Amino acid sequence: MTKKKKQTRYEEIQALKDDKINVLLAGASGCGKSTLINAILGSSQAPEGAGIATTEIGIYQNEQLPFRMIDTVGYEYSFLKQYRIRRELARFSRSGIRTKDTAKLIHMIWFCIDGTSRRIDDRVLDSLADITKDWKNVPILVVLTKSYSQPDAQENQEMVSQHIWHYNEKHRHHPLQVKDIIPVVAKAYPVDTTTIVYPYGLDVLTAKTEALAGQSKETAAHSVKELDLKMKRTLCYSIVAASTAAATTIGAVPITTPDAAILYPLQSGMLWAIAKVYGLNKKNTSNEIIESIIRAGGTTIAGKTALNVLKSIPGINLAASVLNAAVAGSITLIAGKICMNTFEKVYTGQVDERSVDWDTEIAGLFQKYLPKVLKKVEKLMKENDGRITVQQIVDVLKSMTKLK
Ligand SMILES: Nc1nc2c(ncn2[C@@H]2O[C@H](COP(=O)(O)OP(=O)(O)OP(=O)(O)O)[C@@H](O)[C@H]2O)c(=O)[nH]1
Ligand SMILES: [Mg+2]
Incomplete structure (x- = not known):
């Protein structure tokens, strides 16, 4: 028994x-x-x-x-x-x-x-x-x-x-x-x-307690939501930071085809991991969002813009491996950030994911984040006269996971 x-x-x-x-x-x-x-x-x-x-x-x-x-x-x-x-x-x-x-x-x-x-x-x-x-x-x-x-x-x-x-x-x-x-x-x-x-005084105490009860419930419900989002964000930050570091390192390895395809498994893994944090990994629309992010970031436009910006820093001649590392890391960081912000909005009901044109929306978000991230990377390059290690790039990018 x-x-x-x-x-x-x-x-x-x-x-x-x-x-x-x-x-x-x-x-x-x-x-x-x-x-x-x-x-x-x-x-x-x-x-x-x-x-x-x-x-x-x-x-x-x-x-x-x-x-x-x-x-x-x-x-x-x-x-x-x-x-x-x-x-x-x-x-x-x-x-x-x-x-x-x-x-x-x-x-x-x-x-x-x-x-x-x-x-x-x-x-x-x-x-x-x-x-x-x-x-x-x-x-x-x-x-x-x-x-x-x-x-x-x-x-x-x-x-x-x-x-x-x-x-x-x-x-x-x-x-x-x-x-x-x-x-x-x-x-x-x-x-x-x-x-x-x-x-x-006991009547005063119980009356005050009852009067505050509604507010207390709201406060408690509010703190539950806040703490829940905080825990989710913390998880996402670490997913994005780890993936950014990995992408930077992969980018630094000289390959014959400087192609975004090489980053695909890594980026897609990161984006699905973020979807999972928000419990959205089984939704069809999540697939649409993730594919949009990969298309916008992984392909030519964002990468080329980044490459051109970094190539044209006056007076600095960056090695190809450094350039590729910085581009790969920046794009991955931004993709992760866009993904977590978007899924948080879907999760909290701030956006109805079915009524958004994701390709346009996400292209816009890349345009918003790219200059901010590149500015910091550019600053790092200038400060070090272009002689920087992959680790330095990783550190700068990681410090931007909480970028607004
Ligand atoms: N007459 C009277 N005695 C009180 C009152 N409040 C507390 N006491 C006395 O103070 C002593 C301690 O009270 P407890 O209610 O056991 O104190 P407590 O805060 O629960 O103590 P812990 O369980 O050790 O944390 C007891 O002897 C109570 O009878 C009161 O309003 N009137
Ligand atoms: Mg007691």
């Missing part, structure tokens, strides 16, 4: 496919994350209390709530556990990106700060920035837990707000997306025998 493997917590989250948004709770150990969760659920699902530290990630929800809460180990609790959790969270969100399932992402963060500690330093915000690295733009609500004294709570709100403002001034490239700072008391707090502070 085969024993059914026990699901891990993350597999459990991954199995959840509904409209709830996922709120990650983060904050120092003992600041009151689990107490907050229980208060919101109205039950004691999450282990809380003095000496009961949360030791693993827990997922908490009920039918009424439009969000589910993911409780984590307080970050001061154990560095190694914290590290493990961050890694698991990263894995979790990556799987959401791959499958384009926004339900697998972190949509919002409640960053809890103990309202009785009355101080906050950059390390606290550094840790918040660290946690949110994988979810840039995900809205953050700062929750000031244990805000027993209302005047203190107000002061704390201002203090934290100022701190975040300064922090964001210093980290403009990656500011913390704090949307609000909300003081709460999650559980009645007896100040003395006659005075009790009753819970408050």
Whole structure:
């Protein structure tokens, strides 16, 4: 008999496919994350209390709530556990990106700060920035837990707000997306025998969370798309760079027929590899696009133009092998760039591939890119008086894979 493997917590989250948004709770150990969760659920699902530290990630929800809460180990609790959790969270969100399932992402963060500690330093915000690295733009609500004294709570709100403002001034490239700072008391707090502070602020917190939920979903969906395109572009850059290097080297070998045909297998391999990255390799129109690119680049016009431009650099007499290498590399680079830009547009639905005259379109794109690439190659030739190695050409061309 085969024993059914026990699901891990993350597999459990991954199995959840509904409209709830996922709120990650983060904050120092003992600041009151689990107490907050229980208060919101109205039950004691999450282990809380003095000496009961949360030791693993827990997922908490009920039918009424439009969000589910993911409780984590307080970050001061154990560095190694914290590290493990961050890694698991990263894995979790990556799987959401791959499958384009926004339900697998972190949509919002409640960053809890103990309202009785009355101080906050950059390390606290550094840790918040660290946690949110994988979810840039995900809205953050700062929750000031244990805000027993209302005047203190107000002061704390201002203090934290100022701190975040300064922090964001210093980290403009990656500011913390704090949307609000909300003081709460999650559980009645007896100040003395006659005075009790009753819970408050939870309604504000849940209302704010619900209000941000739509935006959070959009942000998450947006980051999924962005990250997906980023991963695809990175793959394409390496395909184009490797093919450009290979074409340059092939071009440098003296052959009797300085013919584009010799580059055909290489270029066509590159273009199909790019189509595959975008999942477009089985479409008929992709074949049309690829053939157009090969026709425009691989054949005479573009190659001859390139050859003439480089031949006519005043005062410089380039060896045939250098010339051919530069031409072969430049054309391959441009073909790759045109291909990735075009397939990205088709993939994202920016163009309807059936309604485009690809031969004209691609000839136009070659005319756009060719002068830009040749200008750099020309500059390299001039700087070195024409005495350059194939590797130098390869390096210059490779540096242009991200050319706009
Ligand atoms: N009375 C009262 N006690 C609170 C409140 N919030 C937190 N506490 C107390 O603070 C202590 C720590 O709370 P927890 O909720 O376990 O803290 P935590 O952030 O989950 O801690 P870790 O799991 O270690 O990360 C417990 O003794 C709670 O009872 C509150 O709003 N009111
Ligand atoms: Mg806890």
